[in-house]
Amino acid sequence: MRRRLAPYLLVLPGGLWLAIFFVLPMVVMLSFSLMQGDVVNGFQLTWHWQNYTDSLSAYDDQLIRSLVYGLLATAACVLLAYPAAYWIAFRGGSRKSTYLFLMLLPFFVSFVLRTFSWKFLLADDGIVLGPLKNAGLLPQDFHVLATGFAVVAGLTYNYLPFMVLPIYVALERVDPRLIEAAQDLYAGRAQAFLRVVLPLSVPGVFAGVLMTFVPVSADYVNATVLGGTNNTMIGNVIQNLYLVNNDYPQAAALSFALMAILLIGIFAYARALGTEDVLEVAAR
Amino acid sequence: MTTMTQAGPAVRARRGRHGWGDRLLYAYTWLIIVWLCLPIAVMIAFGFNNAKGRLNLTWQGFTFTWYGKLFAVPDLTTALVNSLTIAVLAALGATVLGTLIGLALGRFRFRGQGALNLVQFAAISAPETVMGASLLSFFVQLGVGRGYLTILVSHIMFSLSFVAVTVRARVLTLDPFVEEAAQDLGASGWTTFRLVTLPMIFPAVLAGGLLAFALSIDDFIITSFNSGSTLTFPLWIWGAQKNGLPPQVNVMGTLIFLAGVLLAVGNAVLARRRR
Numbered sequence: 001m002r003r004r005l006a007p008y009l010l011v012l013p014g015g016l017w018l019a020i021f022f023v024l025p026m027v028v029m030l031s032f033s034l035m036q037g038d039v040v041n042g043f044q045l046t047w048h049w050q051n052y053t054d055s056l057s058a059y060d061d062q063l064i065r066s067l068v069y070g071l072l073a074t075a076a077c078v079l080l081a082y083p084a085a086y087w088i089a090f091r092g093g094s095r096k097s098t099y100l101f102l103m104l105l106p107f108f109v110s111f112v113l114r115t116f117s118w119k120f121l122l123a124d125d126g127i128v129l130g131p132l133k134n135a136g137l138l139p140q141d142f143h144v145l146a147t148g149f150a151v152v153a154g155l156t157y158n159y160l161p162f163m164v165l166p167i168y169v170a171l172e173r174v175d176p177r178l179i180e181a182a183q184d185l186y187a188g189r190a191q192a193f194l195r196v197v198l199p200l201s202v203p204g205v206f207a208g209v210l211m212t213f214v215p216v217s218a219d220y221v222n223a224t225v226l227g228g229t230n231n232t233m234i235g236n237v238i239q240n241l242y243l244v245n246n247d248y249p250q251a252a253a254l255s256f257a258l259m260a261i262l263l264i265g266i267f268a269y270a271r272a273l274g275t276e277d278v279l280e281v282a283a284r
Numbered sequence: 285m286t287t288m289t290q291a292g293p294a295v296r297a298r299r300g301r302h303g304w305g306d307r308l309l310y311a312y313t314w315l316i317i318v319w320l321c322l323p324i325a326v327m328i329a330f331g332f333n334n335a336k337g338r339l340n341l342t343w344q345g346f347t348f349t350w351y352g353k354l355f356a357v358p359d360l361t362t363a364l365v366n367s368l369t370i371a372v373l374a375a376l377g378a379t380v381l382g383t384l385i386g387l388a389l390g391r392f393r394f395r396g397q398g399a400l401n402l403v404q405f406a407a408i409s410a411p412e413t414v415m416g417a418s419l420l421s422f423f424v425q426l427g428v429g430r431g432y433l434t435i436l437v438s439h440i441m442f443s444l445s446f447v448a449v450t451v452r453a454r455v456l457t458l459d460p461f462v463e464e465a466a467q468d469l470g471a472s473g474w475t476t477f478r479l480v481t482l483p484m485i486f487p488a489v490l491a492g493g494l495l496a497f498a499l500s501i502d503d504f505i506i507t508s509f510n511s512g513s514t515l516t517f518p519l520w521i522w523g524a525q526k527n528g529l530p531p532q533v534n535v536m537g538t539l540i541f542l543a544g545v546l547l548a549v550g551n552a553v554l555a556r557r558r559r
Binding site: 006008010011013014015017019021022023024025026028031032042046080081084086087088091096097098099100101103106107109110112116118119120121123125126157160161188210211214215216217218219220221225235238239241243248251252255256258259262274 | 305309310312313317318319320321322323324326329332341342343346380381382384385387388389391392394403404406407409410411412413414415417418419420421422424425437438440441445446449498499501502504508509517518522523526529533537540541542544545548549552
C-alpha cells in the first residue's frame, strides 16, 4: 500500500507548485484574454474574442519583427556555433571540457549586465567606434546601436552557448570509425561530412533551435537596450501593455497568440525535419 | 553547471593530417571564445576604472576604490541582498521539490506521469515573457500584492523542473537492487533513503541546486513582471542605466562571476578526483 502511494506522495508538493503557479496562471491569463474592462472598474469575462484580432492588427509590425529577428538570430547561432562545436568535438582532444567551459563563461554574468556591456562597447563614440571615427575610417554619423542589426547581434550573442552545447553533444556521439568507413569507401572529406557527420548531428541542431528560437523571439531585453525605439519586439509590447498601460486583456491575448505561434512553428519544424517526437528530443 | 566530458578513446590526436583546415577552425573557435568573453572583460576592467562622477564610460586610470566602496550605493546593496537571499531560498525550495519529483519519475511508473512530464517540459520551454505575464495575471486576479514573496514563488516554479530533470537522469542510472539490499538488511525506508539513496544521487541534487541558484540570480524577465516595487540586482541595473551605471555594479558583477567560476571549477576538480 505504502509502496503504491509513494510516487504520488513524492510528486505531490512539486506537482501542486507547478499546478498552482504555472498551469493555473495560464488559465487565468486565457480568461483575461477574453475579458473587457479596465483597472479602475474591474474586468468582466465577456468572451470578447476581438481582443485577439484587435491586438494582433495593432501590433502586427512588432510580431512580424519578432519572428524575423528570432529566425535570423537562430540561424546565425547555428552557423556560428556549428564549426566551433565541430572543432571541439573532433579536435578538442583532452581539452574538450576546457573549451566548452570557456564557451559557457558568459552564463556566470547576469544576462542584463552582459547586454548593457554590449551597449557600452558599441556606443556611438565608445571604445570601438570612437577611435575608428577619429581615424576617419567611419563617417561621423555611423552607428550600430538603435539598429535591427544590433538587436539580432545581441540576441545571437546571448543565446549562442545554448546552441553550442547540444550540437557539441550530438557531434561528440558520432563514432569516428563511421567517418573512416566513409573514407575507405572513397568518400572525399566533404562528402564524408555531408553524408555522415551532418545527418548524425541533426538532433543536436534541432535541440539547439528549440532552445534558442522560443526565448529569442519573446525577448525584449535586447530590443530595449540595443534597438532603440524603432526596433521593438512583441515582448516589449506585452511588457508595456501589462506594466505601463495595465491593459491586461489585450496583453493576455497577445501573450497567448505569441505562444501559439511559437508552438505551431516548433511542431511544423519538427514535422519538416522528420525527427522524433519534440518531447523526446527535449527530454534528452 | 557544466558537464565535464572525458575525452573518448575514439578521439586520437590526428592533427597534422588535416593541415590548414584544422588550423582555420582552431582560430575560429578561439575567435568565438574571445567574442563571448569580450563583454565580461569590459565589465571586469571598468570595475577598476578611476571614474569621476556617476558616469563610468571612459577609461581614466586604475583604482581599487570601488572594491572598498562596494556597498556605498544603499539601494544597490539592498537589491544585491534581495537577489542573493531569493536565489538561496529559491534554490533550496526548488531542490527539495524537484528532487522528490525526480525520484518519483526515475523510480516509479504511475498514473499522470505523462501529464507531469508535459507540464515540466512546458515550464522549461515556455517563453519567459509569457510565463511572467501569466503569473502577473494570476496575482492581479487574486489581488495579491507583488513583491519579495511573489518573486520567490515564481523562481521556485521555473527552476524546480530543471532540478527534477537532473535528478531523474541520475536516478535512472542507479541500481535499484542496492536499495533492496539495504532493506533486506533491516533498514527502514527513511534509513535507506538517508544512507543509501541520497548519497548516490547527491551529485545530481547539488548540480540541480546550483543550476536553480544560477537561474534565480540571473532572472530578469519573469522577475520584472512580478516584483512590484522590490528590486533585485538585474532589476536595479535596468532601472539605473538611464543615468549611467556606477562602478559598483561592475564590481558586484565581477565578484558574482568569480564566485560562480570558482564553484564550477572546484566542482569539476572534485568530480575528477572522485573518479
